[in-house]
Amino acid sequence: MNKVRTAVVGLNMGLLHAHAYKLSEKSDLRWVVDLDETKASQVAAELGCKHTSDWKAILDDVDAISFATPHHMHAPMALEAIAAGKHVLLEKPLANSEEDCLKIIQAAEEKNVTLMLAYIVRFRASVQRLKKALDEEEYGKPFNAQCWIQGYMAPNPGSWFSQKDKLGGGVLFSHGCHYIDLLIWLLGDPVSVAGLGTRLGTEWMEGEGTHHGILQFKSGALAHLFTSWATKYKSPPALLHVHTTGGCFILGDDKLEVVTPEGRITLYEPPQSKVANSSALGEVEHFLDSIQTGQRPMTDGYEGMKSHRAIWAMYEHQGTPISWEGRQD
Numbered sequence: 458m459n460k461v462r463t464a465v466v467g468l469n470m471g472l473l474h475a476h477a478y479k480l481s482e483k484s485d486l487r488w489v490v491d492l493d494e495t496k497a498s499q500v501a502a503e504l505g506c507k508h509t510s511d512w513k514a515i516l517d518d519v520d521a522i523s524f525a526t527p528h529h530m531h532a533p534m535a536l537e538a539i540a541a542g543k544h545v546l547l548e549k550p551l552a553n554s555e556e557d558c559l560k561i562i563q564a565a566e567e568k569n570v571t572l573m574l575a576y577i578v579r580f581r582a583s584v585q586r587l588k589k590a591l592d593e594e595e596y597g598k599p600f601n602a603q604c605w606i607q608g609y610m611a612p613n614p615g616s617w618f619s620q621k622d623k624l625g626g627g628v629l630f631s632h633g634c635h636y637i638d639l640l641i642w643l644l645g646d647p648v649s650v651a652g653l654g655t656r657l658g659t660e661w662m663e664g665e666g667t668h669h670g671i672l673q674f675k676s677g678a679l680a681h682l683f684t685s686w687a688t689k690y691k692s693p694p695a696l697l698h699v700h701t702t703g704g705c706f707i708l709g710d711d712k713l714e715v716v717t718p719e720g721r722i723t724l725y726e727p728p729q730s731k732v733a734n735s736s737a738l739g740e741v742e743h744f745l746d747s748i749q750t751g752q753r754p755m756t757d758g759y760e761g762m763k764s765h766r767a768i769w770a771m772y773e774h775q776g777t778p779i780s781w782e783g784r785q786d
C-alpha cells in the first residue's frame with residue numbers, strides 16, 4: 458500500500474505527531490510547518506523533511522495533515538484543508554462551537570476524507586486494557602468513577618490560553634475534554650451533567666482554571682472529574698478510579714491495577730523496553746489505517762464532539778446550581 462504523504466502544522470504539541478509520522482512505516486512525512494521558522498527548520502533537520510511557515514503552500518504535496526494549532530484556528534484550517542481534499546487529524550477540541558464542529562464534520566463527509574480527533578489518552582496501553590476489562594465485565598459492572606487531573610500551567614496573560622473566545626472556555630474544555638471523552642468511552646453516553654468552575658488561582662485566564670464536573674450515564678453510573686491548571690503542588694491519588702461491583706480499578710500514569718477481595722492485582726505495566734511516543738504512534742497509525750482502509754476512525758467527528766457537548770452542558774449548568782446563601786441559619 459502506498460505511504461500516506463503527511464504534514465504537521467503547529468510544532469509544540471504537534472512535535473509528537475511529527476515524530477510519530479516519522480516513525481510510522483505507513484507515512485511519508487513531507488513537511489513540518491510553524492510560524493516560527495527557526496523552530497520549523499530545526500524540526501525538519503531532525504526529521505529529514507521540508508519546512509515552511511505557510512501551510513497553504515504545501516497542499517499539493519500532501520494527502521493528510523495534522524493540525525496542532527490554537528483552538529480558534531481549528532475550524533478555519535480544517536475546513537480549508539478538507540476543501541482541498543486532504544485527510545485531517547485535528548488536535549482536540551474539534552472547534553470552539555457546535556456550529557463549527559458540525560461544519561467540519563459535514564465538509565469531511567461531503568469530500569469523503571478522513572476526519573479524526575486526536576484523543577491520545579485512548580491510545581495508552583493501560584487505558585485500552587481498562588476498556589477491555591470494563592467491556593468484558595471482568596470485575597463486574599461499573600457504577601462510579603473519579604478522575605483527578607492536577608495540572609499546572611504557568612501564568613501566560615495575553616496568550617490564546619488566557620482568552621475565552623480563543624481557548625473555547627477554560628481548563629475543562631481545553632484539557633478536561635480528554636477525560637470527559639475517556640469517561641464517556643468507558644461508561645457510555647451521559648444523560649445528565651453538572652459542573653462548577655473557578656478562576657481562583659488562575660486569574661490570568663478568562664475561563665475557569667479549576668473545575669469540578671459530574672456526569673450520570675445511561676447505565677445509571679456516576680463519574681466525577683476534577684481538572685485544574687492551578688495545582689502547582691499536587692498529590693493525585695491516581696489518574697482514575699473506577700468502582701465496579703467486583704473491584705476497584707486504579708489507573709496511574711501508565712499502570713493499571715485492580716483491588717479485589719483477593720488483593721491488589723496489576724493488570725498492565727509498561728514493559729521496560731517501551732517505545733517512546735507509543736501512544737502518539739498508535740494514534741497516528743489509527744489515522745493512517747483509516748485513510749488506507751476507508752473505515753471511520755474510532756474518534757471521528759461525531760464521537761469526538763460527545764465530550765464537547767457534555768462540557769457545553771456543564772458550562773450551561775454552571776449558572777444554575779442551588780445557592781446555599783441564606784440557608785445557614
Ligand SMILES: NC(=O)c1ccc[n+]([C@@H]2O[C@H](COP(=O)([O-])OP(=O)(O)OC[C@H]3O[C@@H](n4cnc5c(N)ncnc54)[C@H](O)[C@@H]3O)[C@@H](O)[C@H]2O)c1
Nearest residue numbers: 466467468469470490491492493525526527548549550577
Ligand atoms: N493531547 C494533549 O495532551 C495536548 C497537550 C497540549 C496541547 N494539545 C493541543 O494541541 C494544540 C496546540 O496546543 P499547544 O499547546 O501546542 O499550543 P502552542 O500555542 O504552544 O503551540 C502552537 C504552535 O502553533 C504554531 N502556529 C500558530 N498558528 C500557526 C499557523 N497559522 N501556521 C503554522 N503554525 C502556527 C505556533 O507558532 C506554535 O508553535 C491545541 O489544540 C491543544 O489543545 C494537546
